[in-house]
Amino acid sequence: MSLFEVKNITVAFGGVKALNDVSFGVDKGEIFTIIGPNGAGKSTLFNVISRIYEPSKGEIYFENQNISKTKPHNISKLGIARTFQNLELFENATVLQNLLLGRHIYKKTNILSEVFFTPSARKQEHEYRLKVEEVIDFLDLQHYRDTLINGLPYGVRKNVELARALCTDPKLLLLDEPSSGLTNEETIDLGFWIKDIQSLLGITIIMIEHDMSFVNKVSDRILALNYGKILASGLPEEIKNNADVKQAYMGE
């Protein structure tokens, strides 16, 4: 049984079908990559999963639970975390504050205990921080703890966003173009980290990506989308040699 399953999802914006009857399943512990030309509906798919867009048809299952009607802010409580294509960091806050927000779903204090900052509120901050420090160590962010996001280079920001998603302790991680805008070395590092997230932390990853050499290196399975429809899905080798995929990408 799959950890995560999308069944017959259709998303229509007026007459445009951004996604047309898309179904697939992701197994636990897999790195599943979605590829496709611009406008193929990849990001739309992510936004449907995190419940920002309402699908016109179809259902989404996570751990055999239908999440098609879950409120957007409850998605992360189920264990699904995501990053964004164009970075959605809290710009005027420090890296530490950004990461601490990743722990928001574990909040136990109420507003009264926060106003008086009771010992339980302080204890909670310590607990948050312990987890955040683990992630900081994992992604080498030690230098940047107290820096405002505003003052960080792009590569580090991407990293912080990944770290913030990891802070929620997810079971499923959605990465929207994690390597876009990174230098070669940064992309190589990212490859190792993604492999580590899979093997050391045991997190399942769904990733949207364009850099094919990177995709082939890290993915277990690939799904190719074009114009909202599934072109092909399978192992990296199969996808590389698939005639339809070549047609969509290279126009052969």
Next chain:
Amino acid sequence: MRFIFKTKYSQDINIAKHNGDRFWYSLLILIMVALPLVLDDFYLGEISYICILSIAGIGLMILSGYTGLASLGHAAFLGVGAYTHAFLLTNGIPFYASIPIVIVVSFLVGAAIGIPILRLTGMYLAIATLALGFIAEHVFIKWEHFTGGNRGLPVPQPEFLGMSFYDSVFFYYVCLVFLIAAMFAAINILRSPTGRAFVAIRDSEIAAQSLGVNLGLYKALSFAISGAFTGLAGALLAHYIGYLAPDIFNIFLSLTLLLLIVVGGMGSLHGTVFGAIFVGFLPQLIAICRDYLPSSIGSQPGLEPMLFGLILVFFILYEPLGIYGRWMKIKLFFELFPTYKRQTFKKQKVFTKSDRV
């Protein structure tokens, strides 16, 4: 320059980050406590008013500066606080019981207004809150049983701790204690998960949502907390004015609060105090200036609102971070001296927010 060697997580959680902080803020409080020894009643009254403005400023700062929601009708909450307080005192409720009730009532009013109004964003929210200000003013006029309508409502000045509110030294201390308490409450909210959620909503709603922040709930909470602070300020303001009339809580007072947080510095609690000092003394300053200006300009009635507006525009254009931002820059200049670079705070163009979902 000061380098803090951190060995405990508590160092990041504590309010005072190092001994320097402790020393200077203690000194500030000592000076504030000793002020009545050197100042006469007039200036104590002015400083009490500044304390009240600061508390209201904290309220609006949490809403606008930290949660990023505009409000052009915050005088309504001052009114709610003031009228509730005066009404309770008139009915024989003692001061120490009335204040908590005022805080709870303003909190609930904030939540009740916040839940429907916060479905709007940006410009529309500003318009809705502007309307809220006008509606509140009319409610204060029409609800005569509660507010005395246009006749006004005298505020009883009860004894509290054996002292009278007519005593300006005592009133000054009351305001100071409430300001310090409000400041601590605000700092505590802002360093806990709720405060961080507010900042998250301000900077990116979509990311906040995907991290589990319930947008509707937290926006309403921000409005309610903001209302509670402003309501408390309103209760103190009632004592300061002594006689409540609906037209006190007009649009001009709301704009004064807005000016306060913009001039003080958006997104900083220091800014509320700086802004309150500025806004509190500005009318006096204008009054003094009137004497020196040629009478054709000096005696114009619209001089004050015009200057308020002008200052607001100049701050937004040239110092968006307000007085507190300027202070940080001056501090950095001396910390880095003589290696400070002019370009440090030059505005930079950022291209990362090209298209958002």
